Amino acid sequence: VAVGEATIVYDKEGNEIDQYVSTNSNRLSVGMDEIPDYLGKAFVAIEDQRFYQHNGIDVKGILRAGYQFLKTGGEEAQGASTITQQLARTVFLSNEVTIERKVKEIFLAMALEARYSKEDILEFYINNVYFANGNYGIEAAAQSYFGRSSAQLDVAEVALLCAIPNSPTWYDPRAHLDHTLMRRDKILK
Numbered sequence: 001v002a003v004g005e006a007t008i009v010y011d012k013e014g015n016e017i018d019q020y021v022s023t024n025s026n027r028l029s030v031g032m033d034e035i036p037d038y039l040g041k042a043f044v045a046i047e048d049q050r051f052y053q054h055n056g057i058d059v060k061g062i063l064r065a066g067y068q069f070l071k072t073g074g075e076e077a078q079g080a081s082t083i084t085q086q087l088a089r090t091v092f093l094s095n096e097v098t099i100e101r102k103v104k105e106i107f108l109a110m111a112l113e114a115r116y117s118k119e120d121i122l123e124f125y126i127n128n129v130y131f132a133n134g135n136y137g138i139e140a141a142a143q144s145y146f147g148r149s150s151a152q153l154d155v156a157e158v159a160l161l162c163a164i165p166n167s168p169t170w171y172d173p174r175a176h177l178d179h180t181l182m183r184r185d186k187i188l189k
Contacts, residue, residue, distance in 0.1 A: 002185040005009045028139035030142040032119055035138060035150045040122050042162040048083040052118055056109035084109040086165075087125045131161060132168040145173060160189040 020084045032040065044051045046156035050058050061082070081089070092099055112121060131141035141161050142150035153161070163183035173180040 003106045004097060026134050026140040026144060027127075027136040030139045030144070030150060032123045032126075035126070036153060036155075036158060037151065038155055039126065039138060039153075039162070042158055042187055043083065043122070043126065046162055046183075047086070049167070051083050051122070054082060056082060056111075056113035057106050058082050066072060081105070082109060083125050084112050084121050087128060089120060090128050090130070091124070129165045130168050131164045132172040133174060156188065158186065160184040162187055 022060065028050065036141075048058065048061075052061070070141075083162060085105050085108075087103060088105050089095065089101075092108055095107055095165045107151075116124070127137040127139075130136055130137070131144075135141040135144045138161060139149045140156055141164070142153055142157075146153060146157055150158075163180050164173065166183065170176060171183055
């Protein structure tokens, strides 16, 4: 159980009786074998298409984002963080926008890639990423937004949840469902 996860109380037969969750956040972890296969595929498709080819950093992505930034005079900033970099930032760093933080993120991502398998990294990411409204991890998000386990979600529901972490405020389905649905449709394509 990760720090900040819900505490689950079971009876002697192993049936869940209740959950106690911090008022600030809701965290529930699941293994990759407990979620639909298309959930991991959806995150890779929308967040990091070269996830299985790089070592934690995507040089092509960084060059593309840098070119776009220079071309638009800084008006358009594109993300260049891999899933592994996002995981490093989420777990070990803050969201402050500094070169120092970005350099730390890159080195942490490479260290994670050297130590863990791609499947482990994807599982860590899916269980730690922020899904708005105090929900961390796919299981907490599935239960919060759909009232059931992530294992029971269909493709469209998974795509909707995968839309949120890119910008949890902008893609918050409770506040901006229209934004979330537009990104969900992009993921489905």
